[in-house]
Amino acid sequence: MEKIKIGISACLLGENVRYDGGHQWDRYLTRTLGRYFEWVPVCPEVGYGLPVPREAMRLVGDPAAPRLVTVRSGIDHTAGMKAWAEKKLLSLAKESLCGFIFKSKSPSSGMTAVKVYGDEGVPSRRGTGIFAGAFMARFPLMPVEDDDRLHDPVLRENFIERVFVSHRRQVMMRNHS
Numbered sequence: 001m002e003k004i005k006i007g008i009s010a011c012l013l014g015e016n017v018r019y020d021g022g023h024q025w026d027r028y029l030t031r032t033l034g035r036y037f038e039w040v041p042v043c044p045e046v047g048y049g050l051p052v053p054r055e056a057m058r059l060v061g062d063p064a065a066p067r068l069v070t071v072r073s074g075i076d077h078t079a080g081m082k083a084w085a086e087k088k089l090l091s092l093a094k095e096s097l098c099g100f101i102f103k104s105k106s107p108s109s110g111m112t113a114v115k116v117y118g119d120e121g122v123p124s125r126r127g128t129g130i131f132a133g134a135f136m137a138r139f140p141l142m143p144v145e146d147d148d149r150l151h152d153p154v155l156r157e158n159f160i161e162r163v164f165v166s167h168r169r170q171v172m173m174r175n176h177s
Helices: 027-035 044-048 078-092 130-138 153-175
Strands: 004-009 037-042 057-060 067-070 100-102 114-117 123-127 144-146
Touching: 004 153, 027 037, 037 078, 044 078, 067 078, 078 130, 100 130, 130 144, 144 153
Parallel strands: 004 037, 004 100, 057 114, 100 144
Antiparallel strands: 057 067, 114 123
C-alpha cells in the first residue's frame, strides 16, 4: 500500500528542534499512524534559521494579527517568519500532502488556542501560530489538526478519515489526467 504524505511538526517525530533543544516525540503518531503515513517534517523556527537551543518566543499583540517576539530580548521575528513560510509553502505545494499535524500551543505551529500576550502581559488563548496560519490560508481544504486534539478519539477519527478522502481524491485526479 502506498503511504499517504502528511506534513508534521518535526518535534513530534522526536527531532531535537525545540527552543530548549528537546522534542515532543508522539509515539502514537510515529508507531501507529506511521504505518500508513509518510511524514514530511517541518520545523518553522529551524527552517527560518534559528539555532537549537534558542530563546523562547511568544505571540504578542492582536490575536487576529499577532507578532512573533522573543521573550527576553524582544526581537520581532514576524516578518522573517512570514517570508520563510511563504517560500516553504511553495515547496510543500509540490509534495502532494494529504494533511498536516501541527504542534499545539506553538507560537509558530499551533493551530488553535495559542497564547497571545496583550499589552498588559495577560495572555488570551485565541491565537494561531504564524506558520500554521499561513499554511491554513494557503491550503484551506487540507485536513489539519494539532497533536493535542488528536488524543480525542472522535477528532482523531475525523482527521484520519479526511486524510484518506484527500488521498483518494489525489489518486483519482492523477489517474484522470
